[in-house]
Amino acid sequence: MQLFREISQKGLKPNIVTYNTILQGLFEIGRIGVAKQLFVEMVSAGPTPDTCMVLCLMVILSTDLLKKLCHSLISWKERENVNIMYYNIIINGLCKNGELDKAHAIFQKLSSMGLLPNVRTYTMMIAGFCLQGLLGEAKDMLRKMEDNSCFPDNVTYNVIVQGYLRCRKINEMVTFMKEMTGRGFSFDATTSELLVxxxxxxxSIVDMLPELHAEIKK
Incomplete structure (x- = not known):
C-alpha cells in the first residue's frame, strides 16, 4: 500500500493493472473493507474495471447480486477466458473474511460453469472450514478432491493438520499426519509451532507414533 501511494506522489497515474494487483492482494489477506475503499478511489480516478476486477468485486456485493453475476459469468467465460485463478482469489477472500457460505456457494457453481477446482481451490475451502471449526466438512472436502483426481499437496495437509491441532483433536490429527508423512510431506513452521x-x-502426544519424533527433531 505504501508503494501504491508513492505512485501518485511521483506524478504517475495507476492503471487498471495496478489496481487489479493491489485489490487482489487485499482480497487474498481478507482486507475487504480496504479493498472497497480503494475501488471507490479507482472509480473517481478514471480506470474502468475489467473482468478480473469485477470477479473480485463479487466479494463485497450482496448475495442476490452475487448469484446474478455468477450466472452471467457462464457467457463471460467463453468471451473473456475467465480462469479458475480469479475464483480462487474470490473464494480465498471470502473465507478469510468469515463468509464461508458465500465461498462454498461459489465453489459449488464452478463445475456448472465448466471450471475444475484445482488443488489451491480445495485447499482454500479446507482452510475456510477449519477456521470455522468445521473439521468434518474439511475432512470431507479432502476426500472429495482425491475422488475427483485432484490430489492434496504439502500445503493442503498442513492446513488440515493445523485445523485439528487448533481444535485439540489430536487423534484425528495423527491420522492425517501419518498420511502426509507417508506421501513425503512435512510440517511447515506454523504446524510445527502448533504441535510444540x-x-x-x-x-504424551510424542508417544502416539514414531513419525512424530522425527518431525520434532527437524
Whole structure:
C-alpha cells in the first residue's frame, strides 16, 4: 500500500493493472473493507474495471447480486477466458473474511460453469472450514478432491493438520499426519509451532507414533 501511494506522489497515474494487483492482494489477506475503499478511489480516478476486477468485486456485493453475476459469468467465460485463478482469489477472500457460505456457494457453481477446482481451490475451502471449526466438512472436502483426481499437496495437509491441532483433536490429527508423512510431506513452521504448543500441554502426544519424533527433531 505504501508503494501504491508513492505512485501518485511521483506524478504517475495507476492503471487498471495496478489496481487489479493491489485489490487482489487485499482480497487474498481478507482486507475487504480496504479493498472497497480503494475501488471507490479507482472509480473517481478514471480506470474502468475489467473482468478480473469485477470477479473480485463479487466479494463485497450482496448475495442476490452475487448469484446474478455468477450466472452471467457462464457467457463471460467463453468471451473473456475467465480462469479458475480469479475464483480462487474470490473464494480465498471470502473465507478469510468469515463468509464461508458465500465461498462454498461459489465453489459449488464452478463445475456448472465448466471450471475444475484445482488443488489451491480445495485447499482454500479446507482452510475456510477449519477456521470455522468445521473439521468434518474439511475432512470431507479432502476426500472429495482425491475422488475427483485432484490430489492434496504439502500445503493442503498442513492446513488440515493445523485445523485439528487448533481444535485439540489430536487423534484425528495423527491420522492425517501419518498420511502426509507417508506421501513425503512435512510440517511447515506454523504446524510445527502448533504441535510444540500442543506437546507442552500434553507431553504424551510424542508417544502416539514414531513419525512424530522425527518431525520434532527437524
Amino acid at each position: 504448543k500442543a506437546i507442552s500441554e500434553n507431553p
